[in-house]
Amino acid sequence: MIPYTRVYAAVNLDVVEHNMKAMVANLTEGTGIMGVVKADGYGHGAVWVAGAIDPYVRGYAVATAEEAFLLRRHGISKPILILGVTHESCIRQLIEQEIRPTVFQRKQALALSRTAVDMGKIVRIHLALDTGMSRIGMRACPESADLAEEIASMPGICVEGLFTHFARADETDKTSARQQLRAYLDFVKLLEERGVKILVRHISNSAGLMEMREADCDLVRAGISIYGLYPSDEVDRDRVALRPAMELKSRLTYVKTIGAGVRVSYGGTFVADRPMIVATVPIGYGDGYPRSLSGKGRVLIRGKSAPILGRVCMDQMMVDVTDIRGAAEDDEVTLIGRDGTEEITVEELARLGGGFHYEIICGIGKRVPRVYIRDGKVVGKKDYFDDVCRDFSVGQSQGAELGIQ
DSSP, rough: OOOOOOOOEEHHHHHHHHHHHHHHSSSOTTEEEEEOOOOHHHHTTTHHHHHHHHOOOEEESSSSHHHHHHHHHTTTOOEEEEOOOOGGGGGGHHHHHTBOOEEEEEHHHHHHHHHHHTTTOOEEEEEEEESSSSSSSSEESHHHHHHHHHTTTSSSEEEEEEEOOOTTSSSOOOOHHHHHHHHHHEEEEEEEEHHHOOOOOOOHHHHHHHGGGGGGGSEEEEEEGGTOOOOTSSSOTTTSSSOOEEEEEEEOOEEEEEOOOOEEEEGGGESSSSSSSEESSSSSSSTTTGGGGGGTTTEETTEEEEEESSSSOOSSSEOOOOTSOOTTTTTTTEEEETTTTEEEEHHHHHHHHHHOOHHHHTTTTTTTTEEEEEETHHHHHETTTTOOOTTTOOHHHHHHHHHHH
């Protein structure tokens, strides 16, 4: 029994495991997987996803220190790498919890070294190398190799890994990605010449792990592929058979008939050209459903398509159910996922709305509960409806002015 009536995102953990097995089967023997669960597991729920993929990964990657701390609080004990820059204020907690920071500047390394020595600990770090992304990382040059050698000699620091990030591995033409790979491997040689041994080499993202066996190295970083989405339309989908793990569901709250000439939603951008049956769905851009799908998208009701009429509102939207026999209040609505033989994918939504499929799943808001499915049964849920705002109180005078006791 689904415990929510307005809207929810169903995350199928069996499908997540299926995707992991498909990726493992495609990799070079001996290459491990780092599970990327940043952005709350790409909107799926980092803690639940991390638990589901734990048997298949050697560690995890996140974007921020706070994301790493969340995993540790929930008992995730395998190595965690922070892919972004970590502020100095987080260093002590990071070292205490044996979380790996990304380093590419001397000042970062010095701060880590000082704190680790003060704590009597060793901090394992991963060096970031910029081979073409121009985001973060040291340049692939001899001067950077000298810096890496200096960092490796600092007390309290163990250079565990070195990584770079493909900028264009999701394109059919792999020329750019292979140039990045060569730059990375050449830099590894520069480090070896200086006596710096890299224990964990990792380059590939989801696109790379699908199509570039030469870049497997020690680890690959599986991100969007965990969740059953392909990085782009250009990757070969036959190599790794993925299935989307998330569905977005709602229910009809109101069904009515309108006459010809009646306008629908803000701005009256849709005008009925005939008598129509219009249904209201209680989800909108306040939940992360793209407003750009106004008048373009569709939902599924009773296995049939219902086009969106007019503008998507913050909390609701209207759809055309004229041709859906028997459509009634409380009918299930599928916004992402399958109903009968029909399916709506995030790629479809991105194409119609002019967006990007990653941002659709990442943008599904905290007002949408996540429901976790295994073996066809609900095994867990996550919502924010019982949030408590600590150290915050509403003045009695404000309540009294509204007649509230």
